[in-house]
Amino acid sequence: MLEKFFLTYFPPNQLFMNSFYRFLGVFSILLYTQFLSAQTTSELLDSLKTELSKAKTANDRSLILSELTWYYVPVSQDTAILFGEENIKVAKSLDDAAVLSQAYSDLAYANMEKGELIEAKKNYQEALKLRYQTGDSTKIYGTITNLGSVYQRDFQSDSAMVNYLKALSFFERTGNERNADFVRNNIGVIYLEMRNYPKALEILQKVAEYRKAQNVDYLYASTLTNIASIYKNLKDYQNSEKTYLEALQIFIEEGDDYYTATTYNNLATLYNAQKYSKLAISFAEKGLELAAQVGADYDYALLESNLAQSYHDLKDYPQSREFYLRALSHFKAQNAEDDIATMYLLMSPVYAALGMPDSSAYYTQAYSDLNKKLTEQEIQQLTSDLEARYQSEQKDAAISRQRLELRNKNFQLYGSLVLAVVLGVVGYLLYSQQKLKNRQLAQEGELKIALAQIETQNKLQEQRMLISRDLHDNIGAQLTFIISAIENLKYFDPIKDTLSHRYDSIADFTKQTITELRDTIWAMNSGQITLGQLSARISDYLERAGVSTRGITFDFDIEKSLDPNFSMVSSEGIQIYRIVQEAIQNALKYAYPSQITVAVAQIGKGFQLVVKDDGTGFEESQVKAGNGLYNMRKRAEELGGKLEIQSKTGKGTYVTLLIPKK
Template sequence: MRSAGFTFLFVIIVAISSFAQSPTYVLDSLKTQLKQAKTDQERVGIYSELTWYWAMVNLDSALAYGKESLALTEKVGDKKAIGQAWSDLGNAYNQKGQFAEAKNAYKKSLLIRTEIADSAGIAGSKSNLASVHQRLYQTDSAMSYYVEALDYYERTGNDRYINFLKNNLAVLHEDMRNFPTALKLYEEVAKYREENQLIYDLALVYNNMGNIYKATKDYSKSEEYLNKALENGFKAGDSLVVSVTYLNLASLFNAADRPDQAIEAANAGIKIAKKVNSLYDQAMMEYALGNSYSLKKEYSKARTSYLSAIKVLEDLEAKEEVSAIQLRLVPVFAALNMPDSAQYYTDLYIDYRNKLTEEQVEELTNEIQTKYETEKKDREIAEQQLAIRNKNLQLYGSLILALALGILGYLLYRQQKLKNQQLKQEAELKAVLAQLETQNKLQEQRLLISRDLHDNIGAQLTFIISAIENLKFFEPVKEQLNQRYDSIASFTKQTITELRDTIWAMNSGQVTWESLAGRVQDYLQKARQSSPGIQFEFSLADSIQKDSTLGSAESIQVLRIIQEAVQNAVKYAEASSIKVEVNRENVEYQVSIQDNGKGFEESEITPGNGLYNMRKRAEELGGVLEISSNPGNGTVILLVWDGE
């Protein structure tokens, strides 16, 4: 389980530098001030502080006051206060684990502060956005925002905010497992906070240091720092930091194979997380309980805790945590002699990893496209401004020279005109070169994405195969589950093959029929090895030129349909011969997969995912899939689509 790293949220309010007083005491005082306030302007500042301090006690109350604060500031019309209200609201959402809402609130705060040129507010909003990206494991975006904010505070000499940003950068290094750098930064942060008696902030950095020592297996030192964090959390009166400290202690005890102490810490943390209604922390402590019960071999309790955590984390869209728990559930269901459930959660885990990769690819592609469009627009604006300035200079220069020198002015005007034409040609050449450079960068990013797909996801799936095959040797379920584990391992190997097919198509861009035919023949060769009793044949008609191409998306659809059809024939048809033929008539391509097996009546069978997927892929090709089969006469699957 990933340890909980703390990041600092910049909310610029009165008395932010001191947490010595109890939050409950401060809240009572603020409520009294609110009743005595005579103007909306006074109430705006009080609502802001109420939102901040309620976040230490109860997040639902913090959200309620945050929304009231926003409504009041918009009524008053003070843009600086509106920016602060959005920031306060984002803080409450972030601590509750509603990251999408938090990101939206922080972006609105940044937009308003940029509009009014509030430099300090801009730095605070960027730091807040970095904290959300960090909790969503979007390391590059988080690092970028933190560095921009740190630059401002170093220029203004604000040691306190520099200290907190160093802490956040250390958390990023910890996430990237750069532990020596992270620990060095944490020690600098802790020294400053100890010297200035920042009790609440010390609890945060002690938590982070405890997690570092846990990750490096120095469990004794980890427990020392986490206990110091717990002591400071209680002293500061902050329920949220106490809750997360209990979560870190539970994680430590599990790592040290002390599950009973982990259960005790997690249950204590759940009580406090419920008090402040922190859904994310409650779910993560259920996750920790599941790990503890697994260590104790109390698999029914482990299953209950894991499923409870998944239910909440799915609502919070915490996909990384959900996929980690799904992987943990596989051996639990195996130990409970529930192989179908183990298979189900294995499939879910693989599906989550693939979806996460797709989202990362989409996000990267969108960032590249946005950057390209922005640069293009900036170039167009610059060229327009240059043209306007040149025209103005040309006009005024021509008038002055015409009045002063006459013919000489005319000659100078001609010279200026030629120069403008040359500048225009140079600008056009630069635009073309910039476009070529952008296209090259896009190609490099596409290759990078394909390598990441191969290296990262392929490695993860290979790890799953190894882990599942190792489970065969655990008693008492060895003999009962061997066949199921073999099935899981086979499925995962097939997934790796399909992933490589996808990477092949992505890298190719345009795929020749010769290359696609080679891919099909490789697949049939593997089928021959696994089914020696079946004769496989493949033919590519002379009507198709081998060097002619089709798009990468089309090629992968055709390959997947052939693979699915051949696989179904091998598994169900009891055939002795399977033929794959590719032909072309006019502009139509035809792919036929024929077997001499027992056939079937399509109306009498329950369609599975295989038939549905083949028809769906044919539809995406803009074609049709026809199935002709009679009992005893074999089956013919015909794919037809327009090649134009």
């Protein structure tokens, strides 16, 4: 059900520094020998705390606190954060940018592993500012990489990719293959999160080969875990299990209880996907014990949710409810709202099976409310980003105008001086007049450029408003599918084998909402899109609609003579796509069809798009037009096209959009 991907991070001290060099600045060679003989992480931490009590200078204390922060992360993130915060205070007293930047980086790493992403981002940014002062390029780009990891954890894949590509370019340019390997691994994880499984597998297999050749067992195991996740999503369960078990064995041999617990959770997820519930329970219980020991609260909640799923599949509904409630409590304690929403959705059928319809309805409504809140937050964030960009460009335009005014004053002054000089020289006067005329023409050209910039900003504002309306309409279409599917579930016996499949389908489809939001922003920034791209998007939308809405057949017909490379402005493509969504949404809400067909055909030099259904139909003259019909007609008008709606009671509905060639 819930699994965890593995990213890799740059160590908080010198990149890829081995244990000897990490300790050399603080301890004697004797202590290093003592460290080599240590058998457990616990002994290492005890040794560090002993050395901390003996440290005589603030510089020594800071170095030891740095080590304690780093090594406590897989053991107890709360303790790691306490040491990290203490190190910040000590480092500030030294007035050393390099030491203070290291302290901020240590604390950011602990914040990130605990899931405190806002604090992690803030502390990494503080570290980056200080490292720019020190001029250490390797550490600068290491911090940029870790900022990318924070963005990736926060599902901001575009920002993460920007940071990763900056760092990768530097490391490849300087021949630092080991650092570049870290970045490639995280890029592979982004492709995994984006469900581009072939690309993710291609990158991560190369990363695994490199790490195995370098005998870096711990990092090799983390990459194996991600590869196993890809195999699981491709339903290659045999290779997935084999790869997970290989990673698990390495983590156990390394004595890493934290990542051992996480891998137990991923194996439980794999076995739940195959309905091997008892096997999933045995691995989840082992993971729970280890997660409790290392204080991995988030992973503990993930394991509880997997146990709840296993008991649900075994139809032990009281036990399933108990673990769902425990997981929900732990997710709430960590403010993990996406996971809380998932728990609400999965708990509803459990209460239905227990004959508690009121509780089932309560959690269904709680899921709907929280999902709406999360969607609105995402929209607000996107809108704020656009607004900030717009304001920044407005300020740039204002500065340009001020510079232009200053140049105008200078031109006037120089013109007056020249004119005063040439008054006594008739021949030179003609030359001066021509020179002044040329300068005036250049000034007019600059004025035109400035006016064009202002016009561009106004168009940007119009685009922003269009994006906001698109986001609203798209969310409405997506939620309609979700609500329709949830309502249909009321007519199914929740104990039947098909129930889990339907809820999984709903959950997968809900996750596409945010993807669709980002599609809108992407399309608006693309400039041009082809008819082939638009057709692929419509086809994907119909496929997902068919999965989420049973009992309805969705067909997509496109005339073969149409040129798939026919291009259009991206905003026009989005308008057409939204009209299709709105027409299908209306059919699902009001017409109760058994079949919906979208057809695209060549009409003259333009093309025609038809959305038809075999539902109940309606008399348009007897129906009060709502926002849906109004938006469809408004979009068609903005396209310069023509929208016709033909419907009769009992005979279905035809929505026809005619787009002339421009």
